[in-house]
Amino acid sequence: MRAPFGQRTTLSSNQHPARNGQRLDSKVQIPSAQRSERALLVGATLAANRDEPQDLDLAELRALAETAGAEVIGEPITQKLQTPNPALYIGKGKLEEVQDAARQLQPDLVLFDDELSPSQQRNLEQALKLKVVDRPTLILDIFAQRARSREGRLQVNLAQYQYLLPRLSGLWAEFSRTGGGIGTRGGPGEQELERERRRIRKRITDLEQEIEQVRRQRGVHRQERAELGFPLVALVGYTNAGKSTLLNALTSAKALVMNAPFATLDPTVRKAKLPDGMEILLSDTVGFIRKLPPTLLAAFRATLEELREADLLLQVVDVSEDLAEDRLYWVRQTLAGIDLADRPVVTALNKIDRLPADRAIDYSHFTQPVAVSAATGQGLDRLLDKIRERLVAGYVPVRLRLPLSEGRLRELFRRRGLIDRERYTDTDVEIDGRISPRLAGAFRQYSL
Numbered sequence: 001m002r003a004p005f006g007q008r009t010t011l012s013s014n015q016h017p018a019r020n021g022q023r024l025d026s027k028v029q030i031p032s033a034q035r036s037e038r039a040l041l042v043g044a045t046l047a048a049n050r051d052e053p054q055d056l057d058l059a060e061l062r063a064l065a066e067t068a069g070a071e072v073i074g075e076p077i078t079q080k081l082q083t084p085n086p087a088l089y090i091g092k093g094k095l096e097e098v099q100d101a102a103r104q105l106q107p108d109l110v111l112f113d114d115e116l117s118p119s120q121q122r123n124l125e126q127a128l129k130l131k132v133v134d135r136p137t138l139i140l141d142i143f144a145q146r147a148r149s150r151e152g153r154l155q156v157n158l159a160q161y162q163y164l165l166p167r168l169s170g171l172w173a174e175f176s177r178t179g180g181g182i183g184t185r186g187g188p189g190e191q192e193l194e195r196e197r198r199r200i201r202k203r204i205t206d207l208e209q210e211i212e213q214v215r216r217q218r219g220v221h222r223q224e225r226a227e228l229g230f231p232l233v234a235l236v237g238y239t240n241a242g243k244s245t246l247l248n249a250l251t252s253a254k255a256l257v258m259n260a261p262f263a264t265l266d267p268t269v270r271k272a273k274l275p276d277g278m279e280i281l282l283s284d285t286v287g288f289i290r291k292l293p294p295t296l297l298a299a300f301r302a303t304l305e306e307l308r309e310a311d312l313l314l315q316v317v318d319v320s321e322d323l324a325e326d327r328l329y330w331v332r333q334t335l336a337g338i339d340l341a342d343r344p345v346v347t348a349l350n351k352i353d354r355l356p357a358d359r360a361i362d363y364s365h366f367t368q369p370v371a372v373s374a375a376t377g378q379g380l381d382r383l384l385d386k387i388r389e390r391l392v393a394g395y396v397p398v399r400l401r402l403p404l405s406e407g408r409l410r411e412l413f414r415r416r417g418l419i420d421r422e423r424y425t426d427t428d429v430e431i432d433g434r435i436s437p438r439l440a441g442a443f444r445q446y447s448l
């Protein structure tokens with residue numbers, strides 16, 4: 001027999017806002033006898049999105065569900081649609097198919113591969129008499145398990161509150177009251193719903209203020225870093241591509257590496273040295289994924305702002321994946337969504353140690369590609385050379401006359417710039433050279 005909701009596994013939840021906002025905590029019970037929630041998968045291909053790479057067997061949704069701790073049962077149910085049904089997302093006939101499957105397989109929840117509107121979710125829950133969880137909620141659930149830093153937690157909490165607020169329905173309350181689980185952990189009881197909404201709106205405002213503080217603090221750090229003049233190289237890429245492994249390989253960092261989506265949620269910045277001694281900062285951040293809704297992306301603004309400062313994006317692609325090019329499409333989409341499509345790019349084609357011998361890489365698909373293995377170290381020297389080459393390509397030529405009294409500035413140019421010619425007089429030094437646009441301003445007043 002199926003375990004009642006009250007006894008089912010609550011998998012993550014330690015970072016759920018409802019749990020951090022103390023009042024709700026008392027309502028959340030984590031059952032001791034842990035059992036995975038059984039999930040049935042449903043996805044649709046929309047005509048409007050046919051030029052986008054599709055995930056027809058919902059392999060990624062399955063991996064996400066498993067990462068969140070669910071057990072996927074049965075075959076995924078998929079449908080081709082012109083447009084989503086406004087009330088049910090899928091068509092009526094397809095819904096019957098889902099109902100049949102649910103009767104047979106007895107899942108605990110049905111997982112949809114897209115964002116559902118609050119009313120679609122309500123209607124589906126009513127029709128199926130089951131908890132319905134959409135893709136963004138699932139991703140948020142994983143984020144909630146992963147966030148460690150204060151900033152990361154604040155951002156996840158904000159995203160959860162914003163996303164869940166319009167979805168606080170009677171049924172939602174029912175499901176969460178009776179046990180929680182993915183997407184509904186620690187929710188309010190039915191009578192408290194309206195009070196809860198008000199409280200959540202207040203909490204959203206508080207969180208926004210706290211995040212604003214963190215942002216300002218980050219801004220100060222960035223300013224300090226900018227004065228030191230290190231070029232900033234930001235790792236970007238699909239989740240699980242190997243960004244953190246690469247960061248660790250290129251620096252002496254110990255970023256968390258895991259074979260699971262969204263291992264990294266908190267940004268890390270480390271110093272790395274290029275072969276000629278040039279020092280750079282390398283930043284690691286949250287991975288991208290297809291169909292990441294804008295609301296979710298927006299909640300991570302403080303983290304993603306780190307990318308905005310980057311002189312160069314080090315795009316990491318897992319070339320051992322069949323879907324490498326599709327995934328790159330989604331990375332490029334996400335970068336465009338945060339106005340970074342034009343930033344200079346070097347592409348690390350990672351995990352070549354896993355590439356089958358009979359598969360060749362078509363380099364023409366990638367911008368400034370270098371084949372590497374972050375795991376074995378293969379190709380990393382060439383990658384560093386390429387990074388240096390692209391950074392220097394962005395430098396601007398300058399001619400300066402620096403007073404000898406400006407020892408600090410002269411040292412800065414020596415360390416961060418490239419000197420083509422240097423000539424001393426009794427009082428000054430004249431420099432012909434190149435320097436990053438970021439630092440050029442510091443020398444402007446001495447420009448010839």
Ligand SMILES: Nc1nc2c(ncn2[C@@H]2O[C@H](COP(=O)(O)OP(=O)(O)OP(=O)(O)O)[C@@H](O)[C@H]2O)c(=O)[nH]1
Binds near residue numbers: 245287
């Ligand atoms: N074989 C092989 N495995 C690798 C390589 N680079 C990374 N991995 C593995 O790929 C998985 C994901 O690596 P991460 O470095 O955590 O990936 P990420 O891009 O930081 O992922 P998120 O932080 O989750 O977005 C881990 O199991 C790594 O050990 C590589 O060059 N070769």
Ligand SMILES: [Mg+2]
Binds near residue numbers: 243244256264284285
């Ligand atoms: Mg990572």
